[in-house]
Amino acid sequence: MMSRLAGLCTGLTIRLHLASSCRQVHVWAFRRCKSSAEDKYTTGPLSKIRVVDLTRVLAGPFCTMLLGDLGAEVIKIEKPGSGDDTRSWGPPFMNSESVYFMSVNRNKKSMTVDLKSKQGQKIVEELVSKSDILVENYVPGKLDDLHLGHEHLMKLNPALIYCSITGFGETGPYTKRAGYDVIASAIGGLMHITGSKDGDPVKVGVAMTDLATGLYAHGAIMAALIERQKTGRGQRIQCNLLSSQVALLTHIACNYLNAGIEAQRWGTAHGSIVPYQGFQTSDGWVVVGAGNNRHFQDLCQRIQLPQLLSEKKYSSNENRVKHRNELIDILTERFLQQTTAHWLELLEGCGFPYGPINNIHQVFNDPQVHHLGIVDSVQHPTAGRVLFPGPAVGYSTFQQPTRLPPPILGQHSTEILKKLLQYNSEEIEKL
Numbered sequence: 001m002m003s004r005l006a007g008l009c010t011g012l013t014i015r016l017h018l019a020s021s022c023r024q025v026h027v028w029a030f031r032r033c034k035s036s037a038e039d040k041y042t043t044g045p046l047s048k049i050r051v052v053d054l055t056r057v058l059a060g061p062f063c064t065m066l067l068g069d070l071g072a073e074v075i076k077i078e079k080p081g082s083g084d085d086t087r088s089w090g091p092p093f094m095n096s097e098s099v100y101f102m103s104v105n106r107n108k109k110s111m112t113v114d115l116k117s118k119q120g121q122k123i124v125e126e127l128v129s130k131s132d133i134l135v136e137n138y139v140p141g142k143l144d145d146l147h148l149g150h151e152h153l154m155k156l157n158p159a160l161i162y163c164s165i166t167g168f169g170e171t172g173p174y175t176k177r178a179g180y181d182v183i184a185s186a187i188g189g190l191m192h193i194t195g196s197k198d199g200d201p202v203k204v205g206v207a208m209t210d211l212a213t214g215l216y217a218h219g220a221i222m223a224a225l226i227e228r229q230k231t232g233r234g235q236r237i238q239c240n241l242l243s244s245q246v247a248l249l250t251h252i253a254c255n256y257l258n259a260g261i262e263a264q265r266w267g268t269a270h271g272s273i274v275p276y277q278g279f280q281t282s283d284g285w286v287v288v289g290a291g292n293n294r295h296f297q298d299l300c301q302r303i304q305l306p307q308l309l310s311e312k313k314y315s316s317n318e319n320r321v322k323h324r325n326e327l328i329d330i331l332t333e334r335f336l337q338q339t340t341a342h343w344l345e346l347l348e349g350c351g352f353p354y355g356p357i358n359n360i361h362q363v364f365n366d367p368q369v370h371h372l373g374i375v376d377s378v379q380h381p382t383a384g385r386v387l388f389p390g391p392a393v394g395y396s397t398f399q400q401p402t403r404l405p406p407p408i409l410g411q412h413s414t415e416i417l418k419k420l421l422q423y424n425s426e427e428i429e430k431l
Contacts, residue, residue, distance in 0.1 A: 074109065127420070
């Protein structure tokens with residue numbers, strides 16, 4: 001049977017391993033699961049919603065993972081043999097499973113389907129007829145060539161919400177270009193404004209353009225679900241990385257559009273507020289932000305530089321911006337004289353924002369991160385216990401438990417064919 005499924009359902013496994021409903025205690029603070037008898041229910045508001053996930057890499061999988069966190073049944077369609085590109089991205093790997101892939105694919109089922117075959121296309125059509133949402137991130141026109149475009153599938157299911165995520169949109173001079181985060185962030189201006197003032201453009205450490213587009217798509221899908229409740233009709237949603245990035249320029253964009261001001265790199269500093277940046281200490285870094293005169297006065301008193309308050313050139317934020325370099329030199333020299341811990345203790349209880357620049361080890365040992373219980377875990381069938389940041393949003397009436405670990409390639413193919421699409425064993429044997 002397995003050999004005959006090579007073109008459609010490779011990587012099947014008879015054993016279906018579900019995630020444990022509660023987390024084990026670790027060095028970090030974990031989310032606590034309440035029993036179903038308590039006030040919060042654990043199925044989530046999207047528990048009756050089914051998603052066909054035709055996305056790969058990051059923006060799309062991040063979007064569909066968020067839908068899965070809210071209770072949706074997410075069926076991830078993957079290429080037989082290799083699956084999502086990120087399954088090969090590493091190290092690190094956990095028993096051959098890519099940590100990158102597992103980071104954005106919890107609460108999903110995996111089904112391998114050859115989209116180039118007529119049988120594979122038929123299976124997707126059958127899934128769509130029983131689903132609410134389809135999310136895809138193919139190059140524009142590719143799914144039309146495979147008879148899986150939005151016009152065709154929305155005729156089969158007029159209530160379908162069909163969300164496309166592309167690099168640059170579906171029309172225009174860049175439409176056929178491959179869309180990657182670093183390219184969209186470059187074209188969209190993010191790399192131009194990121195990095196030290198006199199240094200080279202810098203890529204952000206996390207693919208924020210991808211992630212932001214996933215968030216935009218997630219929000220758009222939720223809005224479309226509400227609209228469908230009113231009209232009974234689905235709709236087409238179009239998201240793209242470049243539009244997301246340009247929209248996220250916010251005040252930087254408006255400064256140029258309305259005042260003709262070209263942006264520049266400021267490192268950790270702010271173009272319109274001084275002081276508002278990171279300062280090196282004797283053993284690390286601390287960030288402080290004095291957003292108004294009262295904040296600046298409090299800062300000067302706490303770090304024992306009260307003489308600055310008597311100087312007119314530092315009496316207002318406008319003056320401090322004009323004399324930025326001189327003031328920053330004085331503050332830099334002062335912060336270098338003590339440790340980060342010393343400054344954090346000295347600033348405790350102040351009214352202005354401050355904090356250390358943490359490395360990742362320090363992030364997950366930070367007392368506030370502990371308190372928030374952001375770290376989640378799940379038992380994976382081959383990788384063992386997997387840790388990850390859980391959903392960032394809490395709700396008063398329901399939880400977001402990790403119901404399923406990131407799936408093995410094709411893990412749920414047989415289950416979906418039998419239980420959802422009503423294929424019998426003989427039909428599956430013929431695939």
